[in-house]
Amino acid sequence: MAVLEILTYxxxxxxxxxxxxxQFDAALQARIDxxxxxxxxxxxxxxxxxxxxxxxxxxxIVDVSGRKKTRNHGHLILVNxxxxxxxxxxxxxxxxxxxxxxxxxxxxxxxxQLEALDRHGEPLSFDMDGFEARAIQHxxxxxxxxxxxxxxxxxxxxxxxxxxxxx
Amino acid sequence: xxxxxxxxxxxxxxxxxxxxxxxxxxxADCNLGESSxxxxxxxxxxxxxxxxxxxxxxxxxxxxxxERLGLALHIDAIxxxxxxxxxxxxxxxxxxxxRAGIVAQVTTRAEQAGLNILDLESxxxxxxQQPIYILQIEGVAEQGIDAIQxxxxxLQADGVKVDVHPIETLIG
Numbered sequence: 001m002a003v004l005e006i007l008t009y010x011x012x013x014x015x016x017x018x019x020x021x022x023q024f025d026a027a028l029q030a031r032i033d034x035x036x037x038x039x040x041x042x043x044x045x046x047x048x049x050x051x052x053x054x055x056x057x058x059x060x061i062v063d064v065s066g067r068k069k070t071r072n073h074g075h076l077i078l079v080n081x082x083x084x085x086x087x088x089x090x091x092x093x094x095x096x097x098x099x100x101x102x103x104x105x106x107x108x109x110x111x112x113q114l115e116a117l118d119r120h121g122e123p124l125s126f127d128m129d130g131f132e133a134r135a136i137q138h139x140x141x142x143x144x145x146x147x148x149x150x151x152x153x154x155x156x157x158x159x160x161x162x163x164x165x166x167x
Numbered sequence: 168x169x170x171x172x173x174x175x176x177x178x179x180x181x182x183x184x185x186x187x188x189x190x191x192x193x194x195a196d197c198n199l200g201e202s203s204x205x206x207x208x209x210x211x212x213x214x215x216x217x218x219x220x221x222x223x224x225x226x227x228x229x230x231x232x233x234e235r236l237g238l239a240l241h242i243d244a245i246x247x248x249x250x251x252x253x254x255x256x257x258x259x260x261x262x263x264x265x266r267a268g269i270v271a272q273v274t275t276r277a278e279q280a281g282l283n284i285l286d287l288e289s290x291x292x293x294x295x296q297q298p299i300y301i302l303q304i305e306g307v308a309e310q311g312i313d314a315i316q317x318x319x320x321x322l323q324a325d326g327v328k329v330d331v332h333p334i335e336t337l338i339g
Contacts, residue, residue, distance in 0.1 A: 042338075043338065044338055045338045045339055046337060046338060046339055047337075047339035048339065049339075062339075067335075092334075092335065092337060093254075093255075093334050093335070093336040093337070094336065094337045094338075094339070095254075095336055095337070095338045095339075096338065096339060097338065097339070101250050101252065102252075103252075103254055103336050131335060131337065134337055135337055135339055138337060138339040139339055
């Protein structure tokens with residue numbers, strides 16, 4: 001168990017696309033534990049993705065259960081997650097452990113259907129919405145080398161144009 | 168180079184102002200921090216946090232540019248202040264038939280309920296015969312959002328639509 005160093009922008013490594021997890025072995029379990037320790041050591045992060053600690057496999061952790069009035073599925077460790085359906089748009093404010101001292105508005109899908117594996121390779125599926133769905137989309141962007149900075153919309157722009165959400 | 172200034176430039180809008188001003192600052196070895204430009208009506212305004220030499224030097228660089236572009240220039244020395252940003256946790260939207268005093272009523276009641284305003288934007292829409300007023304505020308609710316909601320609720324009775332909702336910032 002260890003708290004790992006978090007890569008911060010403009011570190012180019014945050015830009016790379018991560019590959020799927022192939023082996024569900026003891027090493028994976030140890031890395032997941034380190035990832036969670038690192039998330040908990042940060043300033044109130046509801047999620048973290050493996051590339052943020054320089055681990056370029058498709059693993060993320062999200063837990064919004066500590067927030068008031070927020071629908072959630074508890075503490076989620078997701079391996080090789082895929083969003084299979086999107087619905088609706090919502091604007092919300094985001095920040096990132098990898099982008100200290102900046103927050104901005106980002107448009108995300110309001111509801112998603114999600115398929116993933118758990119830490120032992122067993123299949124999971126979820127319907128989720130709101131803040132939890134936003135957290136998943138934020139973390140999944142990291143797996144594809146994207147940051148919320150790539151999706152900023154103006155804080156003064158209340159009405160935004162509908163556009164096809166990038167997959 | 169640790170002197171910081173708040174520059175304010177205001178005047179009639181025209182294309183090219185931002186490029187001309189920022190190029191002059193760059194050529195004078197000044198660095199930009201936070202900045203915000205907005206157009207109100209036909210008027211240009213920008214505020215810029217600038218790190219540079221002494222005030223007279225900054226003024227000498229900008230005054231000719233401001234005069235050429237018809238802008239009023241104002242320079243204030245400020246504390247070095249990057250990375251001091253507050254994160255809003257409440258958004259207030261207000262709209263209704265335009266009448267005098269809406270902003271004063273909303274902001275006074277909200278301030279008494281603990282609101283620190285970080286961002287305010289208002290506009291007049293509708294028609295000339297039936298103008299409507301639209302106000303958007305972001306801020307920090309130092310006594311919680313419910314206190315602001317309660318303080319603003321009586322305004323609804325005067326035909327003003329007030330919507331108070333939390334801004335949740337996701338850190339991931």
